[in-house]
Amino acid sequence: MQIHSWGRYPTTDATLHSPRSPSALRRLLLDTQATDSGATTAFDGIARGLGRSYGDSALAGTIVQTRELDQLLAFDADSGLLTCAAGVSLDTILHCFTPRGWFLPVVPGTRFVSVGGAIASDVHGKNHHLNGTFGQHVHSLRLLQPDGEVLNCSSTENSALFHATCGGMGLTGFIVDATINLRRIPGSAINQRTLRTQHLQDVMERFEASAASTYSVAWLDCLARGSALGRSLLFLGEHATDGQFKAPQRGGLGVPFNSPAFLLNRYSMSLFNTLYYNRPVNSQAEQRIEAGQYFFPLDSIAHWNRLYGRKGFLQYQFVVPDAAALAAISLVLQRSSAAGKGSFLSVLKKFGPGNDNLLSFPLQGYTLAMDFKFENNLLPLLDELDSIVLDHGGRLYLAKDARMSEATFKRSYPRWEELAQLRAASGADRMFNSLQSRRLGL
């Protein structure tokens, strides 16, 4: 069937499997399929969780959905160690454990991702500057290897495989289950402070000054120009300490069908951005909001990706090191706004140090994420942006990527060769491949 990920670009024809148990997953891997010509072929495909990666990293001719592998397997209420199958969603975890005073150590911008997907993309959240990525809070995981063996991996056991798998985009094997560290919180609500900043340098200085804030993220007006280039609203958050615990609410609005893409143009987006930037903000006062509203504002609008129309959109997320950040981000904003491309939601975030995972995205510096409606003249613009990012020592987020070139990838992810060697040694390179891994020459 035809399938696409969150960005709705690209679309591919795939055979879908949804194994219901680890043993069914193993059978899927080991049973050779007879082809029409009588020959047999081994498994060749990729795992897919909830399909919230944007591009083609969870697309292949054969896709193994983990949605039926969604059981909680063990929980230690003293240490907060939770073991769950790879298909369990972060939403499920928050739903079950927030009322008991526990929270995920790292949450990305949506809670509708699976644990397996969060590990494979080594996702980050608004606390990256202090707490690092999701993978850094994985105590251990069990990986189904190409030979059918299930290996226990952690930073001390099979550590090379562990660091290849966290951030490894599903290319080392199937994550069967994982044990993650939940953290105790003093309350589930978030006390938020909102700071209005005048331009890019201003917001970066505020990020530096608020490095002690547990959570920080900025929404950036990507269509502002001149002296207002990079003007932003910076949202700082701390857990409330009132001892009240409520899981993020489910339900809300939905976008029932693809909206006509022409509704999103530079004028409507410019208007939205201006209104949003100028909304009343009291930067001195703290505002108490629900966790879901702070961490997952877009989750309350189901299928918001349909707003970008039938052809879908690309999310462009890059990171550049601290020293080059001001120059690089200014250039990217100037270039995209000169081309008349913009997005409703541009998100700026200061990262802390990177980690040991081979293909992990974050590094000490700044990341900017922008949504672009898919148009024919978009791809050349993004190639231009790539060269700005690479020239400044940065790289692109694989979970958002649908189009970067092999050369761009290999130049910006210097440890790709280690992953390729490990894959060749285990035979994973013949069995675990996505459209993305083939495009990037992995």
Place this chain on the structure above:
Amino acid sequence: MKNILVIGANSAIARAVSRHYAEEHCRLFLLSRDAEQLALQKQDLQIRGATEVDCSVFDANNFSVHEAVIDQVLDRFGSIDLAFICHGSLSNQAQCEENFDSALQEFHTNALSVISLLTCLARHMSIQRSGCIAVITSVAGDRGRQSNYVYGSAKAMVSTYLQGLRGRLFKSQVDVIDIRPGFVDTPMTHAIKKGGPLWSSPEKVAQCIVDGIRKRKHTIYAPGYWRLIMLVVCSIPEVLFKRLKL
């Protein structure tokens, strides 16, 4: 709601419904053919908050064990507050048209096994004089359609049986609930092309079911708009309907 028996516990809808009741700290007794799944579910439901989870491997098509298995549940729980029957299979219509053995097998699984279980359950619950029996049938039972009438007529048999049983158990204060889901994206419907506004997730359907059981509805359409759709489908004159490729 305290003691809950789930028959066909490995179905996607049953799994989602069981999770709701686990969060309400109920005691659950799960019956399913698949031992590996039962073990996984047991752990899952306990972590989610179930007070107690018991399970037993059970094949609904083995009618001779029905009485014994209900006794086993009652021995364990003392009483059953909700018996939730949701096992079933989606027939291969074309095969059933050609081969009566296939059709009979479908009637066994989707209708006769349910009626056998209902017979045992009704006896115990009328003595108990409380509780609720909820059974998953289907919107397919509302009107026979050429594309799916073997499955549909099996489900219709159960629906009609439930109507009668509801009256019989009314004076015993036992509620009988007929749950009719529409298109649900589950492993049972794996072979069918999905997508479109009429398909629901098992979680969505489970929410409708739990809400409907709480309100003690007689018939739950899940989601609720299927009541309207089936009203329209059932009101098409037969002269026209027989010409439609539905």
